[in-house]
Amino acid sequence: MAYDIVTVGPVFVEIMRKELEKPLDTPADFTGPYPSADSAIMLNAAAKLGAKTAFVGVVGDDGFGRCCINRLNESGVDTSMIKKRSDIATGCAFVAYFNDGSRNFVFHVRGEASGYLTPEDVDIEKIKDTKWVQISGFTMSLNKGNADAIYKLVRELPADVKISFDPNLRPESLSVEQICELCAPVVERANLIFPSKGEAAMFNGTATDEVGCKKWASEGKIVVCKNGDQGSWVYAGDEVYKVPSFQVEEVDPTGAGDTFAGAFLTALVEGKNYTECARFANAAGAMSVRKQGPMEGAPSRAELEEFLKNN
Numbered sequence: 001m002a003y004d005i006v007t008v009g010p011v012f013v014e015i016m017r018k019e020l021e022k023p024l025d026t027p028a029d030f031t032g033p034y035p036s037a038d039s040a041i042m043l044n045a046a047a048k049l050g051a052k053t054a055f056v057g058v059v060g061d062d063g064f065g066r067c068c069i070n071r072l073n074e075s076g077v078d079t080s081m082i083k084k085r086s087d088i089a090t091g092c093a094f095v096a097y098f099n100d101g102s103r104n105f106v107f108h109v110r111g112e113a114s115g116y117l118t119p120e121d122v123d124i125e126k127i128k129d130t131k132w133v134q135i136s137g138f139t140m141s142l143n144k145g146n147a148d149a150i151y152k153l154v155r156e157l158p159a160d161v162k163i164s165f166d167p168n169l170r171p172e173s174l175s176v177e178q179i180c181e182l183c184a185p186v187v188e189r190a191n192l193i194f195p196s197k198g199e200a201a202m203f204n205g206t207a208t209d210e211v212g213c214k215k216w217a218s219e220g221k222i223v224v225c226k227n228g229d230q231g232s233w234v235y236a237g238d239e240v241y242k243v244p245s246f247q248v249e250e251v252d253p254t255g256a257g258d259t260f261a262g263a264f265l266t267a268l269v270e271g272k273n274y275t276e277c278a279r280f281a282n283a284a285g286a287m288s289v290r291k292q293g294p295m296e297g298a299p300s301r302a303e304l305e306e307f308l309k310n311n
Contacts, residue, residue, distance in 0.1 A: 002052070002131075008135070008153065010117075012064070013093075014293070038139075038258045043262060044071065048298050049263055060113040083121055088111075090113050093106065138169065162191040164191065194264075214240075224278070264281035266280075
């Protein structure tokens with residue numbers, strides 16, 4: 001099927017404190033579950049904005065798994081390639097928020113369903129006509145099965161299927177050398193890269209992100225650097241497009257960068273120029289932080305167009 005965007009990766013739920021300053025080592029109320037995980041957040045946003053999308057992954061045949069699939073279905077994502085396993089639980093993460101904007105997580109994702117994705121779960125024939133396949137470094141870092149599934153995509157997808165890559169990895173979990181080695185085949189194949197602050201410099205061994213982004217751009221890649229409240233910078237060939245962010249009241253920042261990526265790819269599929277894509281994505285990312293829950297603030301197409309009209 002000719003999808004606009006397909007992604008392969010984990011999906012789990014978040015359960016979060018209702019109030020600020022309630023650390024996870026003391027009793028207090030929670031709210032949730034909310035569907036989450038970076039690739040799922042990205043695809044959910046793209047589908048709500050009108051892209052034709054599909055998700056490849058694994059969930060437990062349980063309430064949390066149904067929560068995730070139901071949300072993706074409601075947003076318009078094709079979930080027919082999500083495997084349900086009755087012998088493994090869907091993962092979850094508990095989250096606490098604090099007044100200074102920091103967050104604390106307790107993840108229960110080791111050994112959960114998303115970690116059982118294998119290369120055999122990726123049917124190249126079903127996605128060979130896709131326009132873009134989005135790959136996350138977080139998916140690759142989960143375990144060997146997930147990484148091997150991604151390497152299968154890199155090897156076997158037709159050359160005209162474009163790959164976008166969001167590193168989404170931190171040196172706290174893997175060394176810089178391990179990260180670069182793990183992601184090297186994807187970085188080489190990628191047509192577009194979505195680095196967050198510090199990642200372009202880390203991958204390229206450069207003093208600044210700007211130099212790292214320009215290095216990738218000189219290799220023919222589109223580079224979209226996510227700079228949070230400073231907006232986004234798009235590097236394409238010798239050109240740099242700096243597009244400012246939108247100011248909103250932040251409730252929950254989780255998933256803003258993933259929502260941004262889904263919106264940018266949607267706009268790119270529609271033929272918008274790089275400045276238009278970045279503004280479209282900046283707006284989606286900003287709108288996503290106004291509600292609690294990683295996917296809850298992702299706007300519909302009508303909501304996003306109204307926001308852009310008024311800002």
